[in-house]
Amino acid sequence: MRYLSIVLVLFALIATPTLAVEPDEMLSDPVLEARAREISKELRCVVCQNQDIDSSNAGVARDLRLLVRERLVAGDANDEVLAFIQARYGDYVLLKPPFKPSTYVLWFAPLFLIFLVFVLGWRVLAVSNRPRSSHALTREEEAYADQVIKNYQKGDRE
Amino acid sequence: MTRFLALVPLLLAVVIGGFFLWGLNPERDPNEIPSVLISQAAPDFSLEPIPGVAVPGFAREDLLNNDKPVVVNVFASWCVPCRAEHSVLTNLVEREGIRLFGINYKDKAEDAARWLAELGNPYERIGADTNGRTGIEWGISGVPETFIVGGDGTVLYRYVGPVVGDVAIAKFRAALTQAGVLGTGAS
Numbered sequence: 001m002r003y004l005s006i007v008l009v010l011f012a013l014i015a016t017p018t019l020a021v022e023p024d025e026m027l028s029d030p031v032l033e034a035r036a037r038e039i040s041k042e043l044r045c046v047v048c049q050n051q052d053i054d055s056s057n058a059g060v061a062r063d064l065r066l067l068v069r070e071r072l073v074a075g076d077a078n079d080e081v082l083a084f085i086q087a088r089y090g091d092y093v094l095l096k097p098p099f100k101p102s103t104y105v106l107w108f109a110p111l112f113l114i115f116l117v118f119v120l121g122w123r124v125l126a127v128s129n130r131p132r133s134s135h136a137l138t139r140e141e142e143a144y145a146d147q148v149i150k151n152y153q154k155g156d157r158e
Numbered sequence: 159m160t161r162f163l164a165l166v167p168l169l170l171a172v173v174i175g176g177f178f179l180w181g182l183n184p185e186r187d188p189n190e191i192p193s194v195l196i197s198q199a200a201p202d203f204s205l206e207p208i209p210g211v212a213v214p215g216f217a218r219e220d221l222l223n224n225d226k227p228v229v230v231n232v233f234a235s236w237c238v239p240c241r242a243e244h245s246v247l248t249n250l251v252e253r254e255g256i257r258l259f260g261i262n263y264k265d266k267a268e269d270a271a272r273w274l275a276e277l278g279n280p281y282e283r284i285g286a287d288t289n290g291r292t293g294i295e296w297g298i299s300g301v302p303e304t305f306i307v308g309g310d311g312t313v314l315y316r317y318v319g320p321v322v323g324d325v326a327i328a329k330f331r332a333a334l335t336q337a338g339v340l341g342t343g344a345s
Binding site: 067 | 166192201295296
């Protein structure tokens with residue numbers, strides 16, 4: 001039983017994300033291949049949309065992996081490869097949305113909400129820390145209250 | 159200031175609620191990827207004809223200088239929905255006189271030729287995209303996909319998936335009407 005658990009832990013330790021990259025796609029140059037992997041992580045598979053193209057088995061993902069490598073071999077910089085694919089598939093193909101006017105809401109909304117939470121929290125705390133204003137009764141009010149209480153007690157006895 | 163802050167939760171609820179309302183709209187397809195091609199010039203490509211098929215190949219030049227918009231359909235013999243879509247496209251060609259060009263995506267020539275011989279060939283031109291590279295130029299995510307390209311080569315519309323079933327056909331016909339291919343009175 002102990003051995004089994006050790007084996008299971010070892011398996012868990014060596015578990016790595018599965019890659020769909022097939023040996024025949026890989027470049028012989030390890031530097032270029034490493035760059036291709038880096039670029040692939042940035043690119044969304046357009047068929048199975050929450051996977052990067054590195055881990056997707058879809059046909060189009062494979063084509064894009066090949067295209068990335070082809071552009072790299074042709075001498076493109078990483079940015080140029082991404083721009084090449086972005087020109088054909090749009091911003092949606094990038095897993096990290098670009099920073100531009102149409103995505104300002106996306107980028108700034110979390111910051112704005114955090115800011116709002118701080119402002120609101122500060123206001124709430126400031127209000128609750130403030131000493132309560134005392135509402136002492138005036139003499140007339142005191143007399144009136146006494147009267148009311150007396151009347152009530154009287155009515156209660158009857 | 160305090161008055162205004164008191165309104166903030168309500169304001170947030172309205173904004174977030176509005177977002178939910180938009181998100182829950184059954185008409186919205188969250189998987190839809192907007193095409194960058196719309197209103198852009200058709201991409202650059204040049205495809206050879208399929209050997210054994212009697213229609214010519216297909217390049218970007220064939221999309222420029224047309225007197226009316228053409229429909230560009232990406233299909234393959236191995237694609238089952240394409241088979242269903244084929245009769246819809248054939249109908250549009252035969253009854254409405256639309257011009258239909260085809261991109262034969264990642265197909266074997268003999269398979270494509272057999273498929274067209276069996277089902278009929280409504281395509282005016284077919285380009286063989288054997289390595290799928292032209293598909294990438296068009297930004298497709300799979301087959302079938304159908305584009306409407308204006309007479310000057312501007313991409314007007316993209317339909318992802320088979321144009322099959324009443325809803326899809328109505329949508330596609332509406333796009334054709336808007337492109338000026340179909341008359342408004344046609345049913």
